[in-house]
Amino acid sequence: MDDYLVSVVSNIGIISFVALSAYLLLLTGEISFGQQAFFAIGAYAAGIATAMWGWPLPLAIxxxxxxGAACAVTLGIPTLRLRGLQFAIATLAFAEMVRILFELWRYQIDIDGEPVGPNGTDGFRNIRYVFDHNIEAFDFMMLIYAVLAVTLGSFMLLERSRLGVIFRMIGEDATLASLQGIAVARYKVFAAGIAGALAAVGGGLYAHLTTYVEPRTFDVMLGVHSLAYGLIGGLGTALGPLLGVVIDVGLLESVRLFAGYRMIIFGGLVALLLIVRPRGLLDERLVHGIGRLFRNAKSGTTRTGRGPP
Amino acid sequence: MIDFIQNTIDGVMIGASYGLLALGFTVIFGVMRRLNLSYGPTIMIGAYFGTVLYLHFGAGLLAVAAAVVVGAVISGIYVERLCFAPMKAGAGIASMVSSFAIWMQLEQAAVLVLPRHTYPFPPLVTGPALEIGPLLVRPDHLIMLTGALLLAAVVQLALYRTRFGLGLRAVIANPIAANLVGVDVGRLVVLAFAAASAIGGVAGFLVLAVDQQVTPMFGMWATLKGLIAMMIGGLGSIPGALLGGLLLGVVEVHSHWLFGPQVRDLFAYFVLFAFLVARPGGLLGRTIDVELSHRA
Structure with a gap:
C-alpha cells in the first residue's frame, strides 16, 4: 500500500471511534454534539503519557x-436528565469549554533541551513515540484496526446481550423502560462513560498517528460529523457509523475528482438519502431482515426474529 | 465604574443582534420542534447575495438589505423543502443531520461564488459615536438595538393578534388538531420558515453592516450565537429569545474586556451550560418537548 492510502485508511479507522462513540449514545436516545471533547481529552492524555512521562503506548492509550470515561461520567451525571435538545446543547457547550481550556493550557517540560507538552493554541507537538520506536505507518494502521476490530466485536456482543437490549429499549422509550424497572439514569451514565472511553481511545491513537494535536481540530464540526456518520451509515448496527465514515472520508476526501464541488454533491446526497432512509443505510429493519435471512438459512425454518422491528 | 457601564451598554447593543438571531431560531423551533442547523448558513447565503450586488453592481444600502433578506428567505425555503417537509413525523434527528449536510453545501456554494476569505460589506451609517456624558454609543449599534426591539414586538404582535399567528400557535400546540380544524399546516410551516429566515436576514444584515465585512464563517457564527441565546432565553419564548441574546452580549463584552477573547467564549459557553443544568427551561421558557426520538 502506498503512503497516501495508508494515511487515509488510518484516518478512517480513527474517526470511526468518535463515530461509534456518538452512535452508542444515539442507541440510548441521546444526541451528543460533544464527543469530540473526549477525543481531545484522550489525545492529550495519551500524548502527555508517552511524550512527557515516558509511558509505553498501550498503557498511555x-x-x-x-x-475520557471519567470526564464523560462526570459530565453525564448532571446533564443526562436533560431532554433531547437541551442535552445536545449542553454537550456542545461542554466540548467548546474543553477546547478553549486546551487553548489556554500550557504544561511543558524540557526533554533533550526541547520544551515538550501542550502549548495553548499552538497545540502539542512532538508526540514522537511511533517515530522513536520505529513503528512503520502500515504497522500503526494495523494497530488501529486491531483495536477497532476488538471494539466492533464488543459492539456485536453488546447487541446480542441483555445490556444491548436495555440500551435500545431506553432509546425507544425511556419512560416505558423505567416502568419495566430499568434504572434508566444509571444505564445512561454507563453508556456515556463507555462512549467517552471510545472517543478517547480514538484520540490517543490520533495523537500518535499525527504526532501533534491542536485544540482547533476538536471543534463542533468534528462532533456534528461524528453524529452524522451514524445517521448516514445506519443506526441498525455498529457497522453503520463505520460505513458513514468510509463514505465521507474514504470516498469523498480521497477521490479528488469532485474538488471544489465535494460538499455540494455530498450535502445534497445526504439530504436526499435521509428522506428515503431516515435511520440511515443500514437501519434497524434492514439489519434485522439480514439477520433473519441468515438464521433461516441455518435452521431451514421460517420464524419471526426477535428484537425491534 | 464608567467602564462597567460602557461595557454593559456595548453588551446590550451586541446582544440585540444575538437576540434577533435567536428570534428567528425560536420561530422555527416553536413550529417544527426540530433543530435547523442550516439557519445561520441560509442567512450567510443572503449576505452573499447582498455582497455580490454591492461589489459587482454597486448597489445601495437598502438594495443590499433587501437582497440579504430575499436570499435568506429563498435558501430558508430550500432548506425547509429538502430537510423538513419530506421527513415523516418522528424523524427529528434525520432532519437535523440533513440540515447539517445542507449547511456544508451552502457554505461551499458561497465559497465558490466569492472565493476570498473576507469581503467588504456596506456600513450602516458613517460618523462619530454619540457622546452621552462620559459614555459613547455607536449610532449603528443604536439602530441595531432599535431594530431588534421593533422586530420582537412585530413577531409578538403577529403571533397573538393576527389570524396567521393564531394558526401558527395552533400548529405549535398540536399540529394534528390544527389540521382537523382546517389549518393548512404544511403551508403555514413554509410561511413560518420564510418569516423566520426573513428575521434572520434582517439580523444578519444589521450584524454585517456593523462589522462591515462578511466571511463564510458567518453561517456557523450565526447558528451558534442564535442557538446559545435561544437556549439561555428559554425555548419557545419570544421575549426570552431577546433577553437571552442581551444577557449573552453583556456577558461576552464584560469577560472580553476583563480577560480577552478566549475567556470570553469560555464564559459564554459556561453561562449556557450552567443555565441548561440549573434551569433547563432558560430565563423565560416553558419546557417544550423536543421531537428527537424516532418514536413520535
Missing part, C-alpha cells in the same frame, strides 16, 4: 480511555 488505556490511561487516555480512563480519563
Amino acid at each position: 488505556a490511561w487516555g480511555a480512563a480519563a
Whole structure:
C-alpha cells in the first residue's frame, strides 16, 4: 500500500471511534454534539503519557480511555436528565469549554533541551513515540484496526446481550423502560462513560498517528460529523457509523475528482438519502431482515426474529 | 465604574443582534420542534447575495438589505423543502443531520461564488459615536438595538393578534388538531420558515453592516450565537429569545474586556451550560418537548 492510502485508511479507522462513540449514545436516545471533547481529552492524555512521562503506548492509550470515561461520567451525571435538545446543547457547550481550556493550557517540560507538552493554541507537538520506536505507518494502521476490530466485536456482543437490549429499549422509550424497572439514569451514565472511553481511545491513537494535536481540530464540526456518520451509515448496527465514515472520508476526501464541488454533491446526497432512509443505510429493519435471512438459512425454518422491528 | 457601564451598554447593543438571531431560531423551533442547523448558513447565503450586488453592481444600502433578506428567505425555503417537509413525523434527528449536510453545501456554494476569505460589506451609517456624558454609543449599534426591539414586538404582535399567528400557535400546540380544524399546516410551516429566515436576514444584515465585512464563517457564527441565546432565553419564548441574546452580549463584552477573547467564549459557553443544568427551561421558557426520538 502506498503512503497516501495508508494515511487515509488510518484516518478512517480513527474517526470511526468518535463515530461509534456518538452512535452508542444515539442507541440510548441521546444526541451528543460533544464527543469530540473526549477525543481531545484522550489525545492529550495519551500524548502527555508517552511524550512527557515516558509511558509505553498501550498503557498511555488505556490511561487516555480512563480519563475520557471519567470526564464523560462526570459530565453525564448532571446533564443526562436533560431532554433531547437541551442535552445536545449542553454537550456542545461542554466540548467548546474543553477546547478553549486546551487553548489556554500550557504544561511543558524540557526533554533533550526541547520544551515538550501542550502549548495553548499552538497545540502539542512532538508526540514522537511511533517515530522513536520505529513503528512503520502500515504497522500503526494495523494497530488501529486491531483495536477497532476488538471494539466492533464488543459492539456485536453488546447487541446480542441483555445490556444491548436495555440500551435500545431506553432509546425507544425511556419512560416505558423505567416502568419495566430499568434504572434508566444509571444505564445512561454507563453508556456515556463507555462512549467517552471510545472517543478517547480514538484520540490517543490520533495523537500518535499525527504526532501533534491542536485544540482547533476538536471543534463542533468534528462532533456534528461524528453524529452524522451514524445517521448516514445506519443506526441498525455498529457497522453503520463505520460505513458513514468510509463514505465521507474514504470516498469523498480521497477521490479528488469532485474538488471544489465535494460538499455540494455530498450535502445534497445526504439530504436526499435521509428522506428515503431516515435511520440511515443500514437501519434497524434492514439489519434485522439480514439477520433473519441468515438464521433461516441455518435452521431451514421460517420464524419471526426477535428484537425491534 | 464608567467602564462597567460602557461595557454593559456595548453588551446590550451586541446582544440585540444575538437576540434577533435567536428570534428567528425560536420561530422555527416553536413550529417544527426540530433543530435547523442550516439557519445561520441560509442567512450567510443572503449576505452573499447582498455582497455580490454591492461589489459587482454597486448597489445601495437598502438594495443590499433587501437582497440579504430575499436570499435568506429563498435558501430558508430550500432548506425547509429538502430537510423538513419530506421527513415523516418522528424523524427529528434525520432532519437535523440533513440540515447539517445542507449547511456544508451552502457554505461551499458561497465559497465558490466569492472565493476570498473576507469581503467588504456596506456600513450602516458613517460618523462619530454619540457622546452621552462620559459614555459613547455607536449610532449603528443604536439602530441595531432599535431594530431588534421593533422586530420582537412585530413577531409578538403577529403571533397573538393576527389570524396567521393564531394558526401558527395552533400548529405549535398540536399540529394534528390544527389540521382537523382546517389549518393548512404544511403551508403555514413554509410561511413560518420564510418569516423566520426573513428575521434572520434582517439580523444578519444589521450584524454585517456593523462589522462591515462578511466571511463564510458567518453561517456557523450565526447558528451558534442564535442557538446559545435561544437556549439561555428559554425555548419557545419570544421575549426570552431577546433577553437571552442581551444577557449573552453583556456577558461576552464584560469577560472580553476583563480577560480577552478566549475567556470570553469560555464564559459564554459556561453561562449556557450552567443555565441548561440549573434551569433547563432558560430565563423565560416553558419546557417544550423536543421531537428527537424516532418514536413520535
